[in-house]
Amino acid sequence: MGVPDDGLPAEAFAPVRPAYGSGSLADLLPSLSAVLGVPGTADVIGIGQHLDGVDRVGVLLVDGLGAYQLGLASSHAPVLADLAAGGGGFAGRLTSGFPSTTPVSLVTLGTGVTPGAHGVLGFSVRQPDGRVLNHIFWGNDPDPLLWQPVPTRFSTAADAGVAVTVVTRPEFEGSGLTVSANRGAVFVGASEGAEVAERMLAALSAGGPALVYGYFRDLDRAGHEDGVNAPTWQTAARDVNAVLDRLVHGLPPRSALLVVADHGQMNIPPAGHFDMADIPELREGVAGVAGEPRVRYLYCADGARDDVMATWRGVFQDRAWVRTREQVIDEGWFGAVPTEHRDRIGEIVVMCQGRTVALATGWEPPVVASLVAHHGSVTAAEMTIPLLLAR
Numbered sequence: 001m002g003v004p005d006d007g008l009p010a011e012a013f014a015p016v017r018p019a020y021g022s023g024s025l026a027d028l029l030p031s032l033s034a035v036l037g038v039p040g041t042a043d044v045i046g047i048g049q050h051l052d053g054v055d056r057v058g059v060l061l062v063d064g065l066g067a068y069q070l071g072l073a074s075s076h077a078p079v080l081a082d083l084a085a086g087g088g089g090f091a092g093r094l095t096s097g098f099p100s101t102t103p104v105s106l107v108t109l110g111t112g113v114t115p116g117a118h119g120v121l122g123f124s125v126r127q128p129d130g131r132v133l134n135h136i137f138w139g140n141d142p143d144p145l146l147w148q149p150v151p152t153r154f155s156t157a158a159d160a161g162v163a164v165t166v167v168t169r170p171e172f173e174g175s176g177l178t179v180s181a182n183r184g185a186v187f188v189g190a191s192e193g194a195e196v197a198e199r200m201l202a203a204l205s206a207g208g209p210a211l212v213y214g215y216f217r218d219l220d221r222a223g224h225e226d227g228v229n230a231p232t233w234q235t236a237a238r239d240v241n242a243v244l245d246r247l248v249h250g251l252p253p254r255s256a257l258l259v260v261a262d263h264g265q266m267n268i269p270p271a272g273h274f275d276m277a278d279i280p281e282l283r284e285g286v287a288g289v290a291g292e293p294r295v296r297y298l299y300c301a302d303g304a305r306d307d308v309m310a311t312w313r314g315v316f317q318d319r320a321w322v323r324t325r326e327q328v329i330d331e332g333w334f335g336a337v338p339t340e341h342r343d344r345i346g347e348i349v350v351m352c353q354g355r356t357v358a359l360a361t362g363w364e365p366p367v368v369a370s371l372v373a374h375h376g377s378v379t380a381a382e383m384t385i386p387l388l389l390a391r
Contacts, residue, residue, distance in 0.1 A: 003267040003372050006228040012068045012266070012381035013354055019095045020114050020335050025105055025385065026097060028260065029153035029211075030112040032057050036209050038160040047258075050090045050389055056210040056255035058200050060247065061109070062240055063102060064220030064375070066264015067093050067384040069228060073219070076234050077241030079248055080388075083259060088248070088390035096263050098333040099123065099295040100375050100382040102220070103135035103177055105262035110181035112153040114335025119148055120180060121334060123292040123376065124364075125344040126299055132290050138176030148180035155184025157211050165203035167196055168215040185213065193218070193239050197246035205252045216243055223265045227372035248390045256391035265373040266381045268293075268355050274316065275369065277361035281311050290346060293357035293368060294376035297346025305347055312350060319356040321378075323349050333378070352377050 018024050023045055033041040035048045036055060051057070065073060074081035084091055097108040097115045099122055107120040115121050124134040127142065138144070158164045166182045170189025178187070188203070190196040196214045203212040219240055222233040247257050276282045276289070285304030291297035300308050305324070312322045328349045329337050337345070350358050359369050375382040 003269050004227040004229040004233075006265075006267045006373070007072055008068055008266060008381050013379050015378045016095060016380045016383040017378075018097050018114075018333065018335075018383070020097070023093075024095045024097060024108075025260070025262070026108045026112055026114055028059070028094065028109060028112075028258075028387070032059070032211065032258075033153055033157050036157065036162050036211060038157050038162065045094070051256055051391070054254055054256045054391065055208075056204045056212070056252065058204050058212045058214065058247065058251075058255065058257040060196075060200070060214045060216065060243070060257060060259050061106075062219055062259060062261050063215070063217040064223050064263065064265050065240070065261040065386065066381060067386045068264050068381045070386055072229050073237040073240065076237040077244070079241050079244040080237075083244070083248075083388040083390055084386065088257075088388060090389035092387045094260065094385050094387050095383050096385055097335070098378065098383070099291070100263040100377065101292060101295070102262050106177065106181040107148060109262070110152045110154060111148075111150045113150055116329070116334035116337035116341060118150045118180070119341040119344065121341060121344045122290060122295065122297060124290040125297065126288050126290050126346075128343065130288065132288070135177055140176060144176040144179040147176070152182060152184050154182055154211070154213070158184050161209065163203070163206060163208055163210040165210070165212045167199045167203070167212065169217070182213070190214075193243040194246065197243045197250070200247060201250045201252070204255045216240065220265070223373035224371045227267045228265050230372070244390075251391065256389060259386065259388040259390070261385040263375045264381045264384060265375045266355060266379070267373050268357050272319075272355040273357055273359055273369070274319075275359035275361050276363070277359070279315060282315060284308070284311060289360045289363040292374075292376045293359055293371075294352045294374045294382070296350035296352075296358040296360065298348040298350065300347050309348055312348065316350070316356070316358070319352065319354055320358065321351040321353065323351070325349060353379070
């Protein structure tokens, strides 16, 4: 069975480095904090020039709405199309951090620091005791205040007198990821798109300086399960439009809305699947596996790293960058990584290129092999995200 046409141009497969300090997801909340008058912050992305007279800011994160998905989504979402064309006053781009995946991006946004600094360094990583931590299914082990010790920008804004609210799915309350990314904000549960919009508007209407963050996941889920531009994805794009329509037309005075994403996506055909379960040599010398299909972390048996590197490079050729942990850190993909966070990253980091995934059936749930759209690696399709204004 074929996969849907996601319409990606050749340029979408070029590598993009995170623009830490000038135009990344880590720079958004510090810049908005500066606009809202939080001491010790700076507007490094220059968003304040578009927010004159604004003291209430909403940020809606649409999971999976990368910059290279805007065209397809806009054909089903006229409000989104208008914002993408600059009709709300500004339309630009940021980069995600690396890896370009949801838990890394949510904590990068919430803390305003690079992944290396906050320590949530992948979809899943290995803990010191050898267990794998999936950051999406994370309760209180390890303690999120210890695993991710950096104060969030929600906390610092609240300390400065800004009313701070997070609107997301109710089942996320108190999770390790929520505590890591959103602590310091008032948590408001909202299951459906209409609830997200109404509860964001209610928080923006309360009076006084406010920072309100909302999260909408449906587009990403449809992409994973059925592919970008599948009928279910198109329906999810229409749902995004309904959320935006209510938000944009319901904004109270002195408020603005910014629409952003955590990453993009690309469809991967079966021919691009390299599964450790099917290729025995990929398992040789590997003691542990984490990460995700587009960025695979390998933890090696004693003395096996060089042989594992050679094997994976031989199998993948130009379809993946196979690098040591030290190489990837030195190249700056995570930002600076303190000693206590380094071992969370795989000894070997496999960064897939083109339409390729490194599956690990047997180490991860079997459903992963059935997913159509993926993200996590360094291509423009995955790393480049929109920053759209409405006011």
